[in-house]
Amino acid sequence: MNDLSRLTNDDKDARERIESAAADMLARACAWSDMNTGSWNIEGLNAFSGVLANAFSELDADIRLQEAPGFETIDSSGKIQTIHTAPILRASARTAAPVQVVLTGHYDTVFPKGTFEGVTDLGDGRLNGPGLADMKGGLCVMLEALKTFEAGPFRDRIGYQIVITPDEEIGNHASSGALTEAARSGAHIGMTYEPAMDTGAMAGGRKGSAVFDIVLHGKAAHAGRAKEEGRSAIEAAAELVVALEGLNGKRDGVTFNVGVIEGGGAVNIVPDLAIVRFGARAPDAAAAAWATDSVDRLFAHATSRPGITGHVHGGFYRPPKPRNTAQQAIFSAVHATGQAIGLDLEFIDTGGVCEGNNIFAAGVPNVDTLGVRGGRIHSHEEFVVTESFAERATLSALLLNRLADGRMDGPRIKAMMEN
Numbered sequence: 001m002n003d004l005s006r007l008t009n010d011d012k013d014a015r016e017r018i019e020s021a022a023a024d025m026l027a028r029a030c031a032w033s034d035m036n037t038g039s040w041n042i043e044g045l046n047a048f049s050g051v052l053a054n055a056f057s058e059l060d061a062d063i064r065l066q067e068a069p070g071f072e073t074i075d076s077s078g079k080i081q082t083i084h085t086a087p088i089l090r091a092s093a094r095t096a097a098p099v100q101v102v103l104t105g106h107y108d109t110v111f112p113k114g115t116f117e118g119v120t121d122l123g124d125g126r127l128n129g130p131g132l133a134d135m136k137g138g139l140c141v142m143l144e145a146l147k148t149f150e151a152g153p154f155r156d157r158i159g160y161q162i163v164i165t166p167d168e169e170i171g172n173h174a175s176s177g178a179l180t181e182a183a184r185s186g187a188h189i190g191m192t193y194e195p196a197m198d199t200g201a202m203a204g205g206r207k208g209s210a211v212f213d214i215v216l217h218g219k220a221a222h223a224g225r226a227k228e229e230g231r232s233a234i235e236a237a238a239e240l241v242v243a244l245e246g247l248n249g250k251r252d253g254v255t256f257n258v259g260v261i262e263g264g265g266a267v268n269i270v271p272d273l274a275i276v277r278f279g280a281r282a283p284d285a286a287a288a289a290w291a292t293d294s295v296d297r298l299f300a301h302a303t304s305r306p307g308i309t310g311h312v313h314g315g316f317y318r319p320p321k322p323r324n325t326a327q328q329a330i331f332s333a334v335h336a337t338g339q340a341i342g343l344d345l346e347f348i349d350t351g352g353v354c355e356g357n358n359i360f361a362a363g364v365p366n367v368d369t370l371g372v373r374g375g376r377i378h379s380h381e382e383f384v385v386t387e388s389f390a391e392r393a394t395l396s397a398l399l400l401n402r403l404a405d406g407r408m409d410g411p412r413i414k415a416m417m418e419n
């Protein structure tokens with residue numbers, strides 16, 4: 001047992017306070033789950049952002065809803081479209097305190113309006129409902145942990161920035177700037193509230209994730225009368241797709257997946273447009289650079305065909321989050337803190353990505369699965385384990401206590417990022 005894995009009286013007070021708030025947390029998560037916030041349901045997101053701001057105003061912090069900048073997508077005609085989403089919730093507290101934390105989460109879900117609604121009690125300590133685990137439950141955990149910490153004796157030792165985004169499930173393209181800005185405004189440690197696995201395990205190293213859209217233009221011509229005058233964008237795209245898939249297995253941990261091909265019109269017209277949409281994953285910065293270079297090289301080859309032009313859109317929107325010494329230091333501190341409340345927390349590497357990748361890329365070490373325990377996320381069987389609300393809120397409150405009283409040295413862990 002070390003200092004972190006022992007309970008102080010302040011820790012015990014925090015645990016008691018959270019246990020008495022457990023039913024309220026659960027009720028709040030269910031009410032929030034009932035409000036649809038699918039990533040494209042802008043009306044629903046706007047309505048929910050007000051509810052969220054109201055709830056977070058229980059904190060001793062400045063709360064504001066910040067308009068998110070537009071972000072670009074490539075439509076099926078190959079043109080750039082600018083999309084606007086709902087506001088980002090920002091909160092700021094005690095920016096001059098010696099320890100600074102950046103807390104993040106998202107309020108969108110993957111479920112469009114009318115596709116998955118209502119909370120169902122599965123009867124075995126689990127509830128089924130949209131976004132209950134990912135991550136409205138996590139937002140309730142974040143809020144309760146902060147309220148509890150602020151009711152304790154160390155409030156003035158920790159300041160924080162909170163960023164809650166409307167677009168995590170579609171890549172944080174509108175909110176990545178806000179995440180980076182909050183992380184860079186002096187944060188030592190990041191805390192993000194994605195769900196833990198139902199077993200309790202949390203995410204360790206994460207790969208980086210890229211999305212690319214390559215638009216290829218050729219020249220249209222009548223396929224019967226003047227085939228030779230045409231330049232087929234689909235033919236160029238087909239060669240490109242085979243080459244992209246051929247990159248799999250070429251470098252450790254790097255994968256490519258072409259998910260969508262669009263283009264062409266009628267079978268009697270040489271197609272003058274093809275769009276190839278694909279994703280890539282890479283375990284570290286060097287591998288991500290290799291993947292990006294490979295895409296550039298294959299694009300250059302495709303557009304070296306006579307009559308073929310085009311453009312590449314996208315890239316690594318979430319850089320890799322490997323296990324470096326700073327990350328390992330956080331994981332062992334979280335593990336020891338878990339021991340204080342009888343948890344034996346495991347950290348498992350994953351190919352999945354989240355806002356923790358963005359916070360890491362901004363230079364701040366972080367733990368990103370501090371939310372509730374749950375499973376089957378992104379499916380209609382999504383569930384949350386009800387007892388995990390109090391358990392995980394206590395874990396977060398205890399981490400804040402340790403950062404505040406120095407048992408966990410946030411500035412020292414942050415300094416490990418630099419070497």
Ligand SMILES: [Zn+2]
Binds near residue numbers: 106134135168194195
């Ligand atoms: Zn999520």
